[in-house]
Amino acid sequence: MKKVIGLIAVFQFFFICLLAQTSSLPPIDKSPMDMSYYPANYPVLKINDKITEELAARVVYSRPQKAGRVIFGGLIKYGGVWRMGANEATEIEFFKNVRLGGKKINKGRYTLYAIVNETSWTIIINKDTDVWGSFKYDVKKDVVRKDVVIQKTDTVLESLAMAFEKTTTGFNLTIGWDNVRASVPFTF
Amino acid sequence: MRLPFLIVLICFLSFSCKNNKGESQSTIKDTVKADTSSKIKAEKSISSFSPVDISPMDISYYPADYPKLKMEKTTSLPLARVIYSRPHLQGRQLFHDVLKYGEPWRLGANEATEFELYTDAIIQNKKIKAGRYILYSIPEQDKWTIVLNSNIDSWGLHPDATKDVARFIVTVGQTNNSIEYFTMIFQQTAAGANLLMAWDNVEVKLPISF
Numbered sequence: 001m002k003k004v005i006g007l008i009a010v011f012q013f014f015f016i017c018l019l020a021q022t023s024s025l026p027p028i029d030k031s032p033m034d035m036s037y038y039p040a041n042y043p044v045l046k047i048n049d050k051i052t053e054e055l056a057a058r059v060v061y062s063r064p065q066k067a068g069r070v071i072f073g074g075l076i077k078y079g080g081v082w083r084m085g086a087n088e089a090t091e092i093e094f095f096k097n098v099r100l101g102g103k104k105i106n107k108g109r110y111t112l113y114a115i116v117n118e119t120s121w122t123i124i125i126n127k128d129t130d131v132w133g134s135f136k137y138d139v140k141k142d143v144v145r146k147d148v149v150i151q152k153t154d155t156v157l158e159s160l161a162m163a164f165e166k167t168t169t170g171f172n173l174t175i176g177w178d179n180v181r182a183s184v185p186f187t188f
Numbered sequence: 189m190r191l192p193f194l195i196v197l198i199c200f201l202s203f204s205c206k207n208n209k210g211e212s213q214s215t216i217k218d219t220v221k222a223d224t225s226s227k228i229k230a231e232k233s234i235s236s237f238s239p240v241d242i243s244p245m246d247i248s249y250y251p252a253d254y255p256k257l258k259m260e261k262t263t264s265l266p267l268a269r270v271i272y273s274r275p276h277l278q279g280r281q282l283f284h285d286v287l288k289y290g291e292p293w294r295l296g297a298n299e300a301t302e303f304e305l306y307t308d309a310i311i312q313n314k315k316i317k318a319g320r321y322i323l324y325s326i327p328e329q330d331k332w333t334i335v336l337n338s339n340i341d342s343w344g345l346h347p348d349a350t351k352d353v354a355r356f357i358v359t360v361g362q363t364n365n366s367i368e369y370f371t372m373i374f375q376q377t378a379a380g381a382n383l384l385m386a387w388d389n390v391e392v393k394l395p396i397s398f
Contacts, residue, residue, distance in 0.1 A: 025371045025386065028274060032244030035271070035299065043299045043343040055341055060247070060271065063240055088247060088255045130266050132255035161237035176237055 031064040031086035038164035038171045055095045056171065057186070059112065062086035063159045064177075071178040072116055081124070082114050083134040084175065085160060089113070091129060098170065099187045100125065101146040113137060114175075114182070120149050121182050151181045243275040243297035250374035250381045250396075265306050267398050270323070270383065273297035274369045282388035287327055292335075294324050294344030295385060296370060302340065309380065310397040311336075312356045321353060325385075325392075331359050332392045334385075358392045365389075 037043065038057040045051050062085040069075050076082050084090045089111040096107050100123075109129050115122040128141040153176075160177040170187035247269060251257060254266040273296040280286055287293050295301040300322035309316050320340045324347045326333040339351040363386055370387040382393040 025367060026246070026248075026373065028244060028276075028369050029246065032240060033247060033271075034238070034241065034245050036238070037341065043341055046339075046342045047346055047348075058341070060245075130249070130255055130258060130269075132259050136259050157237065159240045163237050165236075174237075 029062065029087065031062040033060065033062050035060045036162050036164055040164055056098065057092065057094050057164060059090065059092045059162050059173065061090040061160070061162055062088065063161065066156065066158050066178055072180050073118065076116050078117050079115065081134045081137050082116050084112055084114050087132065089131045089133060092125065100144045100184065103144045105144055110143060120147050122147050123184050146184065148182050148184055153179050153181055155179070241273065241298060243273045245271065245273050247271050248373045252374055267306055268309070268374060268381065268396065269304050270301065270372050272301040272372050273299065274371070276369045277366070277388060282390065289328050290326065292324055292326050292347055294347070295372070296344060298344060300324065300339070300342045300344040300347070303336065307398060311354065311394065314354050316354065329360070331357050333357055334392070334394050356394060358394055361391045363389050363391050
């Protein structure tokens with residue numbers, strides 16, 4: 001009898017030890033978040049007093065991985081609205097007024113989506129922010145839509161990536177994943 | 189009759205404790221191993237794009253999971269959010285392998301940690317206006333100074349103290365278990381929310397009233 005009680009005590013001790021190890025804190029996401037600025041590397045330039053051009057844009061997005069899958073036309077169906085990332089909808093913020101396809105976009109925060117097709121994407125700037133994915137995407141909240149022709153590359157990007165690049169009239173937001181690259185031309 | 193049983197019980201308990209310690213050590217090792225194999229790893233750059241960072245970025249809202257709540261029902265605006273990077277221990281001890289007492293720390297990695305209030309708030313009797321800020325800290329053994337600073341869109345190193353908006357002193361608490369990745373989340377309180385910051389075996393809470 002006492003042995004049984006002893007065993008129970010041991011099991012209880014184990015159980016308490018195990019409980020103490022569980023945690024309600026969020027784990028690392030398998031599609032980690034990242035951000036890109038225009039001008040590129042603005043935060044580093046800022047602390048080194050090397051800013052030559054004022055802050056214009058920032059994108060905050062999550063970076064899913066290819067993981068051996070067919071991405072465009074597979075994981076992302078042609079014709080559907082894609083959140084251009086994972087988890088929270090991709091957020092793009094303009095710190096000054098910009099133009100896309102001739103249409104003015106006031107400075108402020110927006111969400112960024114794309115309708116992906118085989119040879120072109122429709123880039124969507126929408127004003128419904130702080131949302132999850134594209135599940136409640138509302139076309140009525142669109143600010144601008146712009147079709148861009150995509151390029152196919154030989155190099156395969158494992159993780160979705162976004163970067164801003166300077167152009168003669170403003171900047172491009174280039175989006176790359178798998179063997180596809182799309183450039184969105186913003187002008188001032 | 190009782191004494192031998194007691195000895196057996198003590199042996200059992202100490203064995204189970206040792207065993208448990210061994211387990212938690214191997215868990216940490218496994219985590220590190222997983223990090224370098226299948227989870228987050230620093231990618232080699234094969235293009236002009238930035239590779240995935242070894243200290244991945246993350247976002248926490250208050251109310252917690254606000255973007256998901258917004259999908260379920262129409263809610264008012266979020267109240268606050270934080271965007272921060274999540275360095276991990278990888279077998280190191282937080283103090284003094286990673287941080288040093290008395291030296292400013294960016295509460296993350298890479299870009300300065302961004303703290304945004306969607307509405308005016310009160311933190312330790314100071315009124316803080318809605319807007320974007322950066323957060324950094326000065327950790328000590330029993331208390332941390334949490335600093336709200338206006339030098340937004342900056343890199344986390346060398347915070348510019350001339351742009352400090354407010355400083356708050358919070359006491360250090362102990363966590364039950366070691367937390368591998370630096371973590372920031374909002375937890376609801378009666379007056380608003382605590383911004384919980386936890387890493388390794390320490391946690392601090394910044395109380396915010398809305």
